[in-house]
Amino acid sequence: MTLTFTPALTYPGPMAKRVPYTTKTLELLRDQGWMCEKVEQWIPGANIRRDLFGIIDIIAIDRGQVLGIQSTSWAARKPHLEKIYREKLEQTKAWLDAGAHLWLISWQKVKIKRGGKAFRYEPHVDIIDLKKDVSVV
Numbered sequence: 001m002t003l004t005f006t007p008a009l010t011y012p013g014p015m016a017k018r019v020p021y022t023t024k025t026l027e028l029l030r031d032q033g034w035m036c037e038k039v040e041q042w043i044p045g046a047n048i049r050r051d052l053f054g055i056i057d058i059i060a061i062d063r064g065q066v067l068g069i070q071s072t073s074w075a076a077r078k079p080h081l082e083k084i085y086r087e088k089l090e091q092t093k094a095w096l097d098a099g100a101h102l103w104l105i106s107w108q109k110v111k112i113k114r115g116g117k118a119f120r121y122e123p124h125v126d127i128i129d130l131k132k133d134v135s136v137v
Contacts, residue, residue, distance in 0.1 A: 022057050024121055025071040025105050029060050034067070036060035053091040055084055055102070066100040074108035074124065084128055093130060102128035 022038055029036045039052040039059050051057055056068040072080050081104060084092050095102055104126040112118045 021071045021073060021105075021107050024107055025058055025069060025123070028105075028123060029058070029069070034060040034062045036069075053095065054088045055091055055095070068095055068100055068102045070102075070104045072104070072106055074106045077104065077106040077124070077126070080104055080106075081126065085130075092128065096128070096130060104128065 022040065026036055026038065036058050038057060040057040041050045042048075043050055051070070052059070052068070055070055057071045058069040060067040060069060070080055070084065084102070084104065092102065106124045106126070107121045108124060109119050110122050112120055
């Protein structure tokens with residue numbers, strides 16, 4: 001299962017319209033040939049977002065593989081990993097035991113040119129694996 005990051009998503013200047021991380025992730029996955037949909041729900045009145053099983057924003061399928069993705073900023077990466085590996089461990093185990101995969105895609109804002117105003121977002125993928133030792137959490 002591979003995901004290549006050829007096209008960097010570029011947004012000019014500090015006044016660029018904010019593009020949600022979920023939208024960036026959907027665009028990246030679709031560019032790579034994945035069929036994907038957002039499963040995160042907005043709860044009006046409560047003004048909160050609810051993830052599928054508390055851990056998944058997007059579901060993607062390709063070549064017989066099912067992938068659950070949590071999408072966030074680089075700054076929120078560690079709290080999301082803690083949530084996946086600790087707070088929602090039962091849901092994480094159930095998802096992985098069902099044969100599906102789970103990724104955390106974190107977006108880091110990087111200046112294109114030192115001293116310039118233009119920037120791009122670079123994705124970082126954490127493949128969730130309960131069998132390995134998690135040192136970031």
